[in-house]
Amino acid sequence: MLAATLAFAGSAAALPTTAFAPDRGSRADGDSLRSGDAGLILVQNRTRGGGGGRAQQRSAPAANRGNFQSNDFHRNAVNAGANRNVNTNRNVNVSGNRNVNVNGDCCHGNYDDGPSWGGVAAGVAVGAMVGAVASQPAYPPPPPTYPPGYVTPPPY
Amino acid sequence: MRTILGACLLAATFAVPALAADSPKKGSAADEEFMTGLRKIGVMTGEAFACSTKEEQPKVGQDVLDLATQVSLHFGLQAAFVFSGSFGYGTAHDFDRKACPQALGDFKALRAKYLAP
Numbered sequence: 001m002l003a004a005t006l007a008f009a010g011s012a013a014a015l016p017t018t019a020f021a022p023d024r025g026s027r028a029d030g031d032s033l034r035s036g037d038a039g040l041i042l043v044q045n046r047t048r049g050g051g052g053g054r055a056q057q058r059s060a061p062a063a064n065r066g067n068f069q070s071n072d073f074h075r076n077a078v079n080a081g082a083n084r085n086v087n088t089n090r091n092v093n094v095s096g097n098r099n100v101n102v103n104g105d106c107c108h109g110n111y112d113d114g115p116s117w118g119g120v121a122a123g124v125a126v127g128a129m130v131g132a133v134a135s136q137p138a139y140p141p142p143p144p145t146y147p148p149g150y151v152t153p154p155p156y
Numbered sequence: 157m158r159t160i161l162g163a164c165l166l167a168a169t170f171a172v173p174a175l176a177a178d179s180p181k182k183g184s185a186a187d188e189e190f191m192t193g194l195r196k197i198g199v200m201t202g203e204a205f206a207c208s209t210k211e212e213q214p215k216v217g218q219d220v221l222d223l224a225t226q227v228s229l230h231f232g233l234q235a236a237f238v239f240s241g242s243f244g245y246g247t248a249h250d251f252d253r254k255a256c257p258q259a260l261g262d263f264k265a266l267r268a269k270y271l272a273p
Contacts, residue, residue, distance in 0.1 A: 009259075028231070041214075066232065067272060068226040068270045068271070069268070069270070070230035070231070072269075073189060073227075073230070073270060074182060074192070074231075075201065076197075077189075077193030077194045077196075077197060077200070078187075078189045078190050078193055079193065080192075080193035080196045080197060081188070081189040081190060081191065081192030081193030081195075081196060082189045082192075106263070109200065109255060109258040109259060109262055111196045111197075111199045111200045111201075111259075112196070112199045112245075112246070112249065112251070113192055113195055113247075114195030114197060114198055114238075114242035114245050114246070116197045147197050
Protein backbone atom coordinates (compact mmCIF):
# COMPACT_ATOMS: atom_id res chain seq x y z
CA MET A 1 0.00 0.00 0.00
CA LEU A 2 2.81 2.35 0.94
CA ALA A 3 4.73 1.45 -2.17
CA ALA A 4 1.71 2.04 -4.35
CA THR A 5 1.12 5.39 -2.73
CA LEU A 6 4.75 6.39 -3.21
CA ALA A 7 4.75 5.26 -6.80
CA PHE A 8 1.67 7.31 -7.49
CA ALA A 9 3.21 10.31 -5.78
CA GLY A 10 6.41 9.95 -7.77
CA SER A 11 4.64 9.77 -11.08
CA ALA A 12 2.49 12.71 -10.16
CA ALA A 13 5.59 14.68 -9.27
CA ALA A 14 7.19 13.81 -12.58
CA LEU A 15 4.08 14.63 -14.56
CA PRO A 16 4.56 18.40 -14.79
CA THR A 17 8.02 17.86 -16.19
CA THR A 18 6.75 15.79 -19.05
CA ALA A 19 3.62 17.78 -19.60
CA PHE A 20 4.89 21.33 -19.42
CA ALA A 21 8.51 21.02 -20.39
CA PRO A 22 8.63 19.53 -23.87
CA ASP A 23 11.86 17.86 -24.86
CA ARG A 24 13.46 20.39 -27.12
CA GLY A 25 16.98 19.13 -27.16
CA SER A 26 17.10 15.44 -27.40
CA ARG A 27 15.37 12.53 -28.91
CA ALA A 28 18.04 10.05 -28.05
CA ASP A 29 16.88 8.77 -24.68
CA GLY A 30 15.45 5.38 -25.11
CA ASP A 31 14.13 6.25 -28.45
CA SER A 32 13.00 3.66 -30.85
CA LEU A 33 13.39 5.94 -33.82
CA ARG A 34 15.04 4.28 -36.73
CA SER A 35 15.90 5.64 -40.10
CA GLY A 36 13.43 3.26 -41.66
CA ASP A 37 10.56 4.82 -39.78
CA ALA A 38 8.81 6.38 -42.70
CA GLY A 39 5.89 7.02 -40.40
CA LEU A 40 7.70 9.99 -38.95
CA ILE A 41 7.80 11.70 -42.30
CA LEU A 42 4.22 10.81 -43.04
CA VAL A 43 3.07 12.20 -39.73
CA GLN A 44 4.94 15.42 -40.34
CA ASN A 45 3.35 15.68 -43.74
CA ARG A 46 -0.09 15.24 -42.27
CA THR A 47 0.28 17.67 -39.46
CA ARG A 48 2.18 20.47 -41.09
CA GLY A 49 0.41 20.74 -44.36
CA GLY A 50 0.78 23.84 -46.46
CA GLY A 51 3.99 24.48 -48.26
CA GLY A 52 6.12 22.21 -46.10
CA GLY A 53 4.83 19.01 -47.58
CA ARG A 54 6.98 19.03 -50.64
CA ALA A 55 10.19 19.59 -48.74
CA GLN A 56 9.36 16.78 -46.39
CA GLN A 57 8.71 14.43 -49.24
CA ARG A 58 11.99 15.38 -50.79
CA SER A 59 13.89 14.56 -47.61
CA ALA A 60 12.18 11.22 -47.14
CA PRO A 61 14.73 9.18 -49.13
CA ALA A 62 17.53 10.56 -46.99
CA ALA A 63 15.56 9.72 -43.87
CA ASN A 64 15.07 6.20 -45.05
CA ARG A 65 18.66 5.67 -45.94
CA GLY A 66 20.91 3.38 -43.93
CA ASN A 67 20.65 2.10 -40.42
CA PHE A 68 21.31 5.13 -38.29
CA GLN A 69 21.41 4.11 -34.63
CA SER A 70 21.07 7.27 -32.61
CA ASN A 71 22.37 5.79 -29.36
CA ASP A 72 25.41 4.40 -31.11
CA PHE A 73 26.04 7.69 -32.90
CA HIS A 74 25.69 9.54 -29.62
CA ARG A 75 28.20 7.24 -27.97
CA ASN A 76 30.68 7.75 -30.79
CA ALA A 77 30.27 11.49 -30.71
CA VAL A 78 30.71 11.61 -26.94
CA ASN A 79 33.83 9.49 -27.20
CA ALA A 80 35.19 11.74 -29.91
CA GLY A 81 34.39 14.83 -27.89
CA ALA A 82 35.70 13.51 -24.60
CA ASN A 83 39.24 12.99 -25.86
CA ARG A 84 40.43 16.54 -25.95
CA ASN A 85 43.80 15.71 -24.48
CA VAL A 86 44.78 13.23 -27.12
CA ASN A 87 47.79 15.29 -28.08
CA THR A 88 49.12 15.60 -24.59
CA ASN A 89 48.64 11.95 -23.81
CA ARG A 90 49.53 10.56 -27.17
CA ASN A 91 52.89 9.16 -26.12
CA VAL A 92 51.41 7.49 -23.11
CA ASN A 93 48.67 5.94 -25.16
CA VAL A 94 50.98 4.77 -27.89
CA SER A 95 53.46 3.15 -25.57
CA GLY A 96 50.95 1.64 -23.21
CA ASN A 97 47.74 1.04 -25.07
CA ARG A 98 48.48 1.16 -28.71
CA ASN A 99 45.40 -0.72 -29.75
CA VAL A 100 42.96 1.09 -27.53
CA ASN A 101 40.40 2.86 -29.64
CA VAL A 102 40.16 6.07 -27.68
CA ASN A 103 37.73 7.70 -30.06
CA GLY A 104 35.08 5.07 -30.21
CA ASP A 105 34.09 3.56 -33.50
CA CYS A 106 34.39 6.50 -35.76
CA CYS A 107 37.08 9.13 -35.62
CA HIS A 108 40.55 7.76 -35.25
CA GLY A 109 42.21 10.94 -36.39
CA ASN A 110 42.86 13.94 -34.22
CA TYR A 111 40.44 16.43 -35.67
CA ASP A 112 39.90 20.05 -34.98
CA ASP A 113 37.17 20.85 -32.49
CA GLY A 114 35.61 23.01 -35.13
CA PRO A 115 34.39 26.54 -34.81
CA SER A 116 32.62 28.28 -32.01
CA TRP A 117 29.09 29.28 -32.82
CA GLY A 118 30.11 32.36 -34.78
CA GLY A 119 32.37 30.20 -36.85
CA VAL A 120 29.59 27.72 -37.23
CA ALA A 121 27.53 30.38 -38.95
CA ALA A 122 30.35 31.03 -41.38
CA GLY A 123 30.79 27.31 -41.85
CA VAL A 124 27.12 26.89 -42.58
CA ALA A 125 27.42 29.48 -45.31
CA VAL A 126 30.36 27.61 -46.82
CA GLY A 127 28.56 24.31 -46.38
CA ALA A 128 25.48 25.68 -48.06
CA MET A 129 27.54 26.70 -51.05
CA VAL A 130 29.22 23.29 -51.12
CA GLY A 131 25.87 21.59 -50.83
CA ALA A 132 24.46 23.65 -53.64
CA VAL A 133 27.41 22.81 -55.84
CA ALA A 134 27.26 19.16 -54.88
CA SER A 135 23.57 18.69 -55.41
CA GLN A 136 22.77 20.80 -58.42
CA PRO A 137 24.32 21.33 -61.81
CA ALA A 138 25.67 24.74 -62.62
CA TYR A 139 22.99 26.53 -64.54
CA PRO A 140 23.83 29.61 -66.53
CA PRO A 141 22.12 32.75 -65.33
CA PRO A 142 18.96 33.67 -67.21
CA PRO A 143 19.13 36.46 -69.73
CA PRO A 144 18.29 39.85 -68.36
CA THR A 145 14.75 40.95 -68.79
CA TYR A 146 13.49 44.47 -68.71
CA PRO A 147 10.10 45.88 -67.97
CA PRO A 148 8.31 47.02 -71.11
CA GLY A 149 8.76 50.68 -70.41
CA TYR A 150 12.48 50.37 -69.80
CA VAL A 151 13.62 50.09 -73.41
CA THR A 152 13.37 53.33 -75.23
CA PRO A 153 11.53 53.08 -78.51
CA PRO A 154 13.60 53.61 -81.64
CA PRO A 155 13.38 57.02 -83.28
CA TYR A 156 11.15 57.31 -86.27
CA MET B 157 11.36 0.12 11.11
CA ARG B 158 8.56 0.45 8.58
CA THR B 159 8.51 4.18 9.16
CA ILE B 160 12.21 4.49 8.40
CA LEU B 161 11.81 2.37 5.29
CA GLY B 162 8.91 4.49 4.14
CA ALA B 163 10.85 7.68 4.73
CA CYS B 164 13.78 6.34 2.72
CA LEU B 165 11.50 5.37 -0.14
CA LEU B 166 9.85 8.77 -0.02
CA ALA B 167 13.21 10.53 -0.10
CA ALA B 168 14.39 8.36 -2.98
CA THR B 169 11.21 9.01 -4.91
CA PHE B 170 11.81 12.75 -4.92
CA ALA B 171 15.61 12.70 -4.99
CA VAL B 172 16.05 10.58 -8.11
CA PRO B 173 14.10 12.89 -10.47
CA ALA B 174 15.93 15.86 -8.99
CA LEU B 175 19.30 14.27 -9.70
CA ALA B 176 18.22 13.33 -13.19
CA ALA B 177 17.17 16.89 -13.87
CA ASP B 178 20.67 18.16 -13.04
CA SER B 179 22.43 16.04 -15.64
CA PRO B 180 22.42 17.41 -19.17
CA LYS B 181 19.89 15.95 -21.52
CA LYS B 182 21.45 13.27 -23.66
CA GLY B 183 22.15 14.61 -27.12
CA SER B 184 21.09 18.16 -26.29
CA ALA B 185 23.09 21.34 -26.65
CA ALA B 186 23.92 21.09 -22.96
CA ASP B 187 25.60 17.76 -23.57
CA GLU B 188 28.96 19.38 -24.08
CA GLU B 189 30.97 16.31 -24.91
CA PHE B 190 28.42 15.24 -27.47
CA MET B 191 28.41 18.62 -29.16
CA THR B 192 32.22 18.72 -29.21
CA GLY B 193 32.30 15.27 -30.74
CA LEU B 194 29.65 16.26 -33.23
CA ARG B 195 31.81 19.20 -34.28
CA LYS B 196 34.81 16.93 -34.67
CA ILE B 197 32.81 14.54 -36.82
CA GLY B 198 31.59 17.48 -38.87
CA VAL B 199 35.13 18.76 -39.38
CA MET B 200 36.21 15.25 -40.34
CA THR B 201 33.49 15.01 -43.00
CA GLY B 202 34.46 18.43 -44.31
CA GLU B 203 38.08 17.40 -44.59
CA ALA B 204 37.03 14.22 -46.34
CA PHE B 205 35.09 16.36 -48.80
CA ALA B 206 38.09 18.61 -49.37
CA CYS B 207 40.34 15.58 -49.83
CA SER B 208 38.04 13.99 -52.40
CA THR B 209 38.42 14.44 -56.11
CA LYS B 210 36.10 16.70 -58.02
CA GLU B 211 34.27 13.67 -59.35
CA GLU B 212 33.76 12.21 -55.88
CA GLN B 213 32.76 15.41 -54.16
CA PRO B 214 29.07 15.38 -55.16
CA LYS B 215 28.71 11.87 -53.73
CA VAL B 216 30.49 12.84 -50.52
CA GLY B 217 28.37 15.96 -50.27
CA GLN B 218 25.19 13.94 -50.69
CA ASP B 219 26.31 11.49 -48.01
CA VAL B 220 27.02 14.33 -45.60
CA LEU B 221 23.62 15.81 -46.41
CA ASP B 222 21.98 12.49 -45.58
CA LEU B 223 23.97 12.30 -42.36
CA ALA B 224 22.88 15.81 -41.42
CA THR B 225 19.29 14.76 -42.07
CA GLN B 226 19.70 11.85 -39.68
CA VAL B 227 21.27 14.10 -37.06
CA SER B 228 18.36 16.51 -37.36
CA LEU B 229 15.83 13.71 -37.05
CA HIS B 230 17.46 12.10 -34.03
CA PHE B 231 19.04 15.02 -32.19
CA GLY B 232 17.20 18.09 -33.40
CA LEU B 233 17.89 21.03 -35.64
CA GLN B 234 20.42 22.65 -33.34
CA ALA B 235 22.70 19.62 -33.49
CA ALA B 236 22.24 19.41 -37.25
CA PHE B 237 23.14 23.08 -37.54
CA VAL B 238 26.35 22.57 -35.57
CA PHE B 239 27.19 19.50 -37.62
CA SER B 240 26.59 21.29 -40.90
CA GLY B 241 28.57 24.31 -39.83
CA SER B 242 31.47 22.15 -38.78
CA PHE B 243 31.32 20.42 -42.14
CA GLY B 244 31.60 23.76 -43.88
CA TYR B 245 34.46 24.73 -41.59
CA GLY B 246 36.23 21.46 -42.39
CA THR B 247 35.94 22.02 -46.12
CA ALA B 248 37.47 25.48 -45.97
CA HIS B 249 39.97 25.55 -43.14
CA ASP B 250 43.67 25.07 -43.61
CA PHE B 251 44.77 21.62 -42.57
CA ASP B 252 47.63 19.25 -43.23
CA ARG B 253 46.83 17.29 -46.37
CA LYS B 254 48.86 14.41 -45.02
CA ALA B 255 45.79 13.70 -42.90
CA CYS B 256 43.66 13.09 -45.99
CA PRO B 257 43.94 9.29 -45.96
CA GLN B 258 42.91 9.28 -42.31
CA ALA B 259 39.95 11.56 -42.95
CA LEU B 260 38.82 9.59 -45.98
CA GLY B 261 39.12 6.34 -44.07
CA ASP B 262 37.17 7.68 -41.11
CA PHE B 263 34.49 9.05 -43.39
CA LYS B 264 34.24 5.75 -45.22
CA ALA B 265 33.79 3.93 -41.91
CA LEU B 266 31.18 6.47 -40.79
CA ARG B 267 29.27 6.10 -44.03
CA ALA B 268 29.38 2.32 -43.87
CA LYS B 269 28.11 2.34 -40.32
CA TYR B 270 25.33 4.88 -40.50
CA LEU B 271 24.38 5.21 -44.15
CA ALA B 272 24.80 1.70 -45.45
CA PRO B 273 21.81 0.60 -47.51
